[in-house]
Amino acid sequence: MRQQVLNPCLPENEYIPDVEPYIFGNRVYLYGSHDRFGAPMFCMNDYVCWSAPLDDLGNWKYEGVIYRKNQDPKNRLGLRLLFAPDVVRGTDGRYYLYYAFDFMGIMGVAVCESPCGVFRFLGHIRHADGTLYGRKKGDGFPFDPAVLVDDDKRIYLYAGFGTAVPAIVTGGKKLEFQGGYAMELEEDMLTIKGEPKLLFPNHGEDSFQEHEFFEASSIRKYDGTYYFVYSSRHNHELCLAVSDRPMEGFRFAGTLISNGDLFLNGNTDEEHAANYIGNNHGGLLKLKNEYYIFYHRQTNRSSYSRQVCAERIPVDENGTFLQAEMTSCGLNGGPLEGRGVYGARIACNLWSREGTGRYDC
Structure with a gap:
């Protein structure tokens, strides 16, 4: 019997944030970073994978550990933390895992013949002269990689960070915190072709103002349109930018989800959000001609125990995406059955007598 699908959608003892959903074959695969209950920091565990049949998204299977932090030769002691990853199927039919270690300032790649691992280390993203990306003057900060193999088999990598601090010095080089960069990769999936391009500056873009x-x-x-999802300077929302070209022409297309339902129905007051808020990260999935946004919510009164959720994105009569509302049943196809017992963790609206606010890190 098909199971109901709750939010958060994985078992209650699993803490997977920063989720990227993909359809490979007849299953949906979820990749993300890996939090630990009661941890003092983000992403303390190794990468794992979960998958479910396309027609039964309540039946998630644990695929096991797919990549360990100490597999990278620059982290043999396992002291650096694996932050948000991405996965893509290459032109050779193999699967490539892209990742960055916390604030180390480099990006790594691992490869596997199967979408559910185990991945093995391949190399680090580098310039044509062999210099690691993130080690050359003027490089953007290597953070939160996203990768696309286009219909013409060209490979694009997106990454970056956009804080109020303009830059840091690491490894003797100045790294820019100017926003999100795009770059094309060679067929080896590692080497940058040409020069990276600042595609999403963290300030000065009129169409992105306030986001x-x-x-x-x-x-x-999807269907000839490039959809770029990102977290804005508000930190709790996932926004959308769209273009008909992979490295230019992106325009702001609104908020897709906020883990406090802020900006929905005009509410912008963080102290009166629908839930306690924190950082957000996720990805878009087209499933049976409907679109879903995967995101995460903070749990256990902590920023470091995040769990994956998903919502169907409403679309207006012009085909424009609208902001999704947080629910306890995003992938369920409708409301949960009004009987039985449900865990408190599925509550999507939660506040105290004083209202809400941000979880302290």
């Missing part, structure tokens, strides 16, 4: 890029790059292409 400028902060982090959490995610890219999809």
Whole structure:
């Protein structure tokens, strides 16, 4: 019997934020970073994968650990943390895992013949002269990679960070915090072709005003349109930018989800959000001609125990995406049955006598 689908959608003892959903074959696969209950920091566990049949998204299967942080030769001691990853099927039919270690300032790639691992280390993103991306003057900060293999087999990588601090110095080089960058890769899936391009500056773009890029790059292409999902400077929302070209022409297309339902129905007051808010990261999935946004919510009164949720994106009569409302049943296809017992963690509206606010890090 088909199971109901709750939000958060994975088992209650699993903490997967920053989720990228993909359809490979007849299953949906979820990739993300991996939080730990009661941890003092984000992403302390190794990468794992979960999958479910396309026609039964309540029946999630644990695929196991797909990549360990100490597999990268620059992290043999396992002291650096695996932040948000992305996965793509390459032109050779293999699967490529892109990742960045916390604020180390480099991006790595692993490869596997199967979408559910185990992945093995391949190399680091580098310029044509062999210099690691993130180690050359003027490089953007290597953070939250997103990757796309286009219909013409060209490969695009998106990454970046856009804080109020303009730059840091690491490895003797100045790294820019100017926003989100795009770059084309060679067929080896590692080497940058040409020069990276600042595509989503964290300030100065009129169409993105008040929703400028902060982090959490995610890219999809559906029906000839490029959909770039990112976290804005507000930190709790996932926004959308669209274009008909992979490295230019993106225009702001609104908020897709906020983990406090802010900006929905005109509410902008963080102290009166529908839920306690925190950072957000996720990806877009087209499933049976409907679109879903995957995101995460904070749990356990902490920023470091995040769990994946998903919502169907409403569309207006012109085909424009509208902001989705947080629910407890996003992938269920309708409301939950009004009987039985449900865990408190599925509550999507939660506040105290004083209202809401941000979880402290």
